[in-house]
Amino acid sequence: MKRKWIVGSLVAALMVGLLAGCGSSGTATDSNSNEAGVNLRLYTYGTEEAYNWKETIAAYEKATPGVTVEVVNLSEKGDTAEASKKLDLAAASGEPMDILMFSDAAGYAQRVALGMAEPLDDYIAKDGYKVEEDYKIDPRLNGKVYALPGKFNPWYVLLNKDQLDEAGLPVPTDWTWDEYAEYAKKLTKGEGASKRYGTYFHGPQGGSWLEFVKLMMINQPQGSDFLKPDGSSNLENPNFKRTLELRVKMEKEDQxxxxxxxxISQKLNYRTQFFNQSASMITIGSWMNTEIGGTDKVPLTFHVAVAPFPKNDKADSIGYSPVTTDYVSVAASSKHKQEAYNFVRWYTTEGQIVQNKNVPAWNQVKEEEVTKIIEKILAGTKNPELVDKQSLVNTLLASKASELVPPASYQAEVYKVINEEYEKLILGNQDIDTTVKNSQERTQEIIDSNKK
Incomplete structure (x- = not known):
């Protein structure tokens, strides 16, 4: 079966750009070189506030005489959708570009399919390291490396430590979903409108937040999605059914x-469920690092601790979870590929420490460096003293990403189908076996209809 990428809209954007001869987005000039030496143009959605570019670029230029880096900011708001459109138009108009940043696996895979990113394997071999050993995220697509990962945002579990203490429960450092379920039972308290639940799962809903229907798939080294890397179905994976069983047990049996x-009916939000103390635990992404100490909109009035994403069985490795990152690539059209690669490698290693905004995906980062970054992030919250900082640092250091599964062009259709079948299950309209069977059959129909 030939894999189909979501390229239609991108190709259309590229054609529009070619016809319009659109100009540059951002503040960069048209020149790709300067009198001092090589000038590299970095196309990014990252704002100055979120990425500390001035300080980061200044450090690189000081360490690399003769090379300057121009930041082409594609969205003043940090809007990744806006930035992606402008990037495609800039590429179509032939703007000189050297370094590209992608915010998600889908955007990364789509641009690789369009030939926008240069393979980095030869550069990596020359440098003598292995991506899978040097980084917590393996960015390979079809066996090749087209980007190195920058920040590292794994999922984890936020815990109301006051309620844990009340129940006599320690902060977990290595646990399974069965143990998570036991914690939730012990933390549940009260009845009716004032009932406090042990946990809250924010999905699935509307074909999104499907992580919550593959909890026991996304904590595995491979096979973490409903589709396999070749686009075929992965729903025969027993961990799909195990996730359904877990969700039904916790909601229907354990309550x-x-x-x-x-x-669904009350349009609940995971932030308010946790910070209002309606739920003692939430499983969520570490983009919450900037909020767990409380904000003006959502204040913190209790102690918070952090635990790793649960594993399926005691013998499993701890730490695998969904992860978001920045995929940093060398533009295939760059006239300075070696210099661009040198920056990409530096930025995704030492540069992450200099930037001091996110936890790096680089494995060589030291615990004290992660601690320093976390301290700075928490300092931006209202009550950092209420956060168990060490549990957060330990969790982030222990976390790692599953194998990257490039999204198929029909992935959204599959997600919608599984969402629909899950709703039938959890609302009591069909059993687990029927849900698995229907999900498998409907997904296969989608795959078959997309074959050439």
Whole structure:
């Protein structure tokens, strides 16, 4: 079966750009070189506030005489959708570009399919390191490396430590989903409108937040999605059924998770469920690092601790979870590929420490460096003293990403189908076996209809 990428809109954007001869987005000039030496143009969605570019670039230029780096900011708001459109138009108009940043696996895979990113394997071999050993994220697509990962945002579990202490429960450092379910049972308290639930799961809903229907898939080294890397179905994976069993047990039998019907009908939000103390635990992404100490909109009034994403069985490796990152690539059209690669390698290693905004995906980062970054992030919150900083640092250091599964062009259709079948299950309209069977059959129909 030939894999189909989501390239239609991109190709259309490129054609529009070619016809319009669109100009540059951002503040960069048209020149790709200067009198001092090589000038590299970095196309990014990252704002100065979020990425500390001035200080980061200044450090690189000081360490690399003769090379300057121009930041072409594609969205003043840090809007990744806006930035992606402008990047495609800039590429179509033939703007000189050297370094490209992609915010998600889909955007990365799509631009690789369009030939916008240069393979980095030869550069990496020359430098003598292995991506899978040097970084927490393996960015390979079809066996080749087209980007190195920058920041590292794994999923984790946020815990109301006051409620844990009340129940006599320690902060977990290595646990399974069965143990998570036990914690949720012990943390559940009360009845009716004032009931406090042990946990809250923020999905699936509307074909998104599908992580919550593959909890026991996304903590595995491979096979973490509903589709395999070749686009075929992965729903025969027993961990899909195990996830359904977990969700049903916790909501229907233990009554320890907020009912799905409440989430949908009341349009609940994971932030308010946790910070209002309606749920003692939430499983969520570490983009919450900037909020767990409390904000003006969502204040913190209790102690918070952090635990790793649960594993399936005690013998499993701890730490695998969904992860978001910045995919930093060398533009295939660059006239300075070696210099661009040198920057990409530096930026995704030492540069992450200099930037001091996110936890790096680089494996060589030291615990004290992660601690320093976390301290700076928490300092931007209202009550950092209420956060168990060490549990957060330990969790981030222990976390790692599953194998990257490039999204198929029909992935959204598959997600919608599984969302629909899950709703039938959790609302009591069909059993688990029927849900698995229907999900498998409907997904296969989508795959077959997309074959050439």
């Amino acid at each position: 320890s998770s907020v009912p799905y019907s409440d989430m």
